[in-house]
Amino acid sequence: MAANAPLLELRDAVPSFEESGLMPAPYNLRIMPGECAVIDCRDFERAAMFADMCTGMIPLTQGSIKFMGLDWSTLYDRQLNALRGRIGRISRHGSWLSLFGTHLNIMLPHLYHTTDPFDHVVQRATELGHTFGFPGLPITAPDRLSGADLARAACVRAFMGRPDLLILEDISDMLPEETVLPFFETMTAARDRGCGVLWFVRSTAAWHEYRKAVNIHMRLLDEGLFSLRVV
DSSP states (O other): TTSSOOEEEEEEEEEOOHHOOSSSSSSEEOOOOTOOEEEESSOHHHHHHHHHHHHTTTTTTEEEEEEEEGGGGGHHHHHHHHHHTTTEOOTTOOOOTTTTTTHHHHHHHHHHHHSOOOOOOHHHHHHHHHHHHSSOOOSSSSGGHHHHHHHHHHHHHTTTOOSSEEEOOOOTTTTTTHHHHHHHHHHHHHHHHTTTEEEEESSSGGGGGGGGGEEEEEEETEEEEEEOOOO
C-alpha cells in the first residue's frame, strides 16, 4: 500500500439491503493512516452492520470498499482472513465463546494470524490487561465476567497484534471510568504508528475529551452517512 493511499475507502458503496438492513444509498468514507473518524450512530445494530460492511462481510450492489488498497470483493477466503487479521475490533455484542476462558478468547484471534511465539503473545496480552485494569489475564469463561470486565477484555483483544485499523463500537456505558484515559492513550499510540480508527459513538460524551484529536466526524442515519464539522 502506498504511503499516501487511503487505509480504508468507501466509494459510492451501496450495501445489499436484504443482507444488511442498511439503506441502499451510496456511502463514501476515506480514512488515511493515523486518522480517527468518529461516526455518530444511536442504533447499535446499524453501527454493527456498517462495521461489517467496512470489513467486506456484506455484499455491495454497486461501488467499492478497499482496505489497504485491496477491494474486499476481489479477494478469496485466505486473503480475506489475512486482511481481516489486520483489523482490531470492539464489538458491542462481544462475540465471546464461553467454551474457552476469557484469556483464550483474547489471544486466539491474534494467534490465528501471527507467527509470534506463544510466550510473546501471552506477554503482550498480559501487558494490555494491566493497562486496562486487570491484575492478570482473566481465565474464567466470558459469561462469568461482569459487564465492566468484558469491556476491559474487549479493549485488550482489539489492541492485540498492532492492528492497522481499529473498528470500535460504542461500549462507553460499560467501560469503567478509570479505563477511559488508558483507552485514549492506547488508541493514540496505535495512531502514532499509522493505525486508522473508525469509532462509533452514541453521544458526544463518549468522545468529548478526545475531540481535538478527531479528524473526521460523520453521522450514520437511516438515510445514509453524512459529514459533520469537527468541533
